[in-house]
Amino acid sequence: MENDNMVVKVGIADLNVVKSPDSLISYALGSCVGICLYDNLTKIAGMAHILLPVSKPDDSNLMKYADTAIPLLITKMEEQKANKFRLKAKIAGGANMFQAFATGNTASIGDRNVEMTKAVLNKLGIQIIAEDTGGNAGRTIEFTAENGILHIKSLSSKNKEI
């Protein structure tokens, strides 16, 4: 096993950074969004799995929210010698798992997660080069640091690579 590439798991409200040839995986994203950043020169890959769009001042868990997780992910990647100006983003998730279910905070949360993710990346000047967002199906995503390819698995459609 020691020659095998490592696959590092990213849970809900979690983030991680790996170098080639390792990869990152997030299982069963529903309304959550997986944000994948890649520096193609150093082959450093980062993934954040956010649950909610906007952080709250009294919550110290920065990895849970789009607006705080993305800057934190960039900092962690820079610590590994990735260059912020080379980072490109791929995003996936933000589904609406139960159509028309709209109680309190869960209403259209998937859409709001995707919108906020895009706004934050845009503000930080990071280009989104591919996305697979919205819809009604859960997704498992695996991001390979060797080549920056994002593999997407869903139960209701064919596997994709973006």
Next chain:
Amino acid sequence: MGNFSLDDLNYEEFDTLVELGNIGIGNVATSLSTLLEKTINVSIPKVNTLDISEISDVLGGSEKRVAGVLFGMSQDIEGMMLFILEEKFAGDIVNILFKSDSANFDNLDEISISTLKEVANIMAGTYLNAISSMTDFRIELSVPYFTVDMLGAIMDIPAIQFGEIGNKILLVEEKIIEGGEGFNSYLMFVPTLDSIKKILDKVNGK
């Protein structure tokens, strides 16, 4: 009420939630047995607080394909109820009620989906009636919402509700076992934090 957090729950309060779950699920088992004319066993409820990051690992495997039926709760108690039906159990319910043997996840038609929603509706209603009569709280259920997908993706919905207010989630989880065959379904009573506090205060006479 604003300062109440899941970390404050003591042993006695966990017990109260288990007891409420017991009464609720006992009624559900009876109504389901009558409906399906089959023996239905239920587990002793498990009351768990979990870190949000662990939620997709509960109930055995985040990528497992399951049916989810979701209800909103409103009025005195707010939150949601979520049923997770494993593949075999969902198919069996449809087959028993239609006296067929062909239903499975790959060919659920509109009538099968309506049937599963209705069965879930009866179960949720029975469960909440029991909670209502013990607490005198009025609880209204929304219409059922249905999906078949990865378990972990469905569990995002209760995660959001708790994620807004903290980093832990409380699940009152009950296992329903059909005819001893071990095909499971889970019923999750997921009140908001404020509603949990309200229930505990009421039952413990505060």
